[in-house]
Amino acid sequence: MTCIAPRHVERPKQADRETGLAGHPARIVAAACLLLATIGSLGCAPRTAARETMEPRYVFAWPFVDTAALAPRGGTSRGTTVTLATVPSASWTALQREGLSAFERDRAAILAMTGDFRTSFDFLETVVFTSPYEPAQPYRSWGTERVFVVEDRGDFIALQHILVMFVIDAEGERQGPFVQKHWRQDWRYEPRTVLEYVGHRRWQRRPMDEDTRRNVWSQSVYQVDDTPRYASLGRWQHEPSFSSWTSARTGRPLPRREHTVRKDYDLLTSVHRHTIVPGGWVHEQDNLKQLLARTPDTPATTKAREVGVNRYEHIRDFDFTASDDYWRATSPLWREVRRAWAARIDASSTLQIATTCDDTPVFMELFRYAQRFESGDPPSEAATRIFVDELLDCVVS
Helix, strand or coil: CCEECCCEECCCCHHHHHHCCCCCCHHHHHHHHHHHHHHCCCCCCECCCCCCCCCCCCCCCCCCCCHHHHCCECCCCCECCCEECCCCCHHHHHHCCCCCCHHHHHHHHHHCCCEEEEEEEEEEEEEECCCCCCCCCCEEEEEEEEEEEEEECCCEEEEEEEEEEEEECCCCCEEEEEEEEEEEEEEEECCCEEEEEEECCEEEEEECCHHHHCCCEEEEEECCCCCEEEEEEEEEEECCCCEEEEECCEEECCCHHHHCCCCCCCEEEEEEEEEEECCEEEEEEEEEEEECCCCCCCCCEEEEEEEEEEEEEEEECCCCHHHHHHHHHHHHHHHHHHHHHHHHHHHCCEEEECCEECCEEHHHHHHHHHHHHHCCCCCCHHHHHHHHHHHHHHHEC
């Protein structure tokens, strides 16, 4: 699928039909293009005169492999200039206060992930476990996003990410803002259960004993449509120059940047480290790409190890008004979606979750419904609840 600055969308092609985009209003397809361009699904991106200003200069790479074959793939749009914050954020200052209890400092570290950011996403395979080895192309993308608190109950904090993108088109003109609901992360202190991904689109709710959950936080990550993705446990470590949370190794489905281009593995197991610094935060990943066993007697095969570095750098004087307007209009829908998922997770120890309903991606159905809220004539709460429950019933078993 080709997007020429998301204000215009070409006639749907075969790729559109295969992903359920055919027949959707142009604005919906444009929003999907922005999402897929940013997080690397179909290679769909605004057509621009030049790549993002970061050129692929890897110090740590594959020196004896043809560099042309390892040119980074990912979103190819070029963004507008941003201004980095030059002083530590208020959230960093709050994290450094004296006299905080361990629990209070943990909370301050989580809340320090809120704010306005320039984000960069880099992934590089470092070890290939097959012979002869053929490392995959590195992945690189970027974004500008606002992260804010959806809910804070003391021992539970939910953070929502929303992308607001201004891109430079082929004529050098600024286009935007283009708004996209991004991922969500929920943090829970001493959780009684964790919803773990076990492969083949199946999630299991695992109980935590008292010793395992004492003084730890779980992080649960949800996709753009609030579908569960992965969850794990970890402890916060606080030092004078940083605070860091490191997870246990945990499974998750293929990321969107991979699932349309890779067919040789179907499970990513990862160790996640979130590190808070004065100028923002960094999400590091140690990923193993694995092909799951097809029979009980066949072991899983590990294909490659990958390192991921996602940087969130505080920016100032960037116009995120569109993200606030979007969330103000659509939050009733997303509140219903969170409610519906929580009900299904609580009701069953195992969930089988499909990605499409009647061949249409779940996120496309929800984004289309969200437009009704943006239009100023939103559906009723009862109608929204019925729509959400029917959609989730279509994909959950």
